[in-house]
Amino acid sequence: MKFGYTIVYVPDVGASLAFFERAFGLGRRFLHDSGDYGELDTGGTVLAFADVRLADANFPGGVLPAHASAKPVGVEIGFVTGDVDEAHRRAIAAGASELAPPKVKPWGQTVSFLRCPDGTIVELCTPVGG
Secondary structure: OOOOEEEEEEOOHHHHHHHHHHHHOOEEEEEOOOOOEEEEEOOOOEEEEEEHHHHHHHOOOOOOOHHHOOOOOOOEEEEEOOOHHHHHHHHHHHOOEEEEEEEEOOOOOEEEEEEOOOOOEEEEEOOOOO
């Protein structure tokens, strides 16, 4: 078994891709002509976005989209960086909301949490043990 990708269901795939490009410096790998599906260039594992309407077609009853929940949903995307403070500031300037500011954890890792305009939770962290 190999972890291949994560798909986040969002109301506007293009807007989510553009936000992640601005906020985290990720490149756009692909956006389908329909605008219903897109991917970011994140390395070996794909981070993709699909229109929430596709969830309605894939699952009876659809999903609870993250943007529709007042409370953050229980899934996060983690990005490892050497400078959490700067990455955190950049994401907020791009439109993210702060859930928790950068903090050094007891094991030495610096971690912060953000909520993206589409409702996705992002953790920014330094490498474990570094």
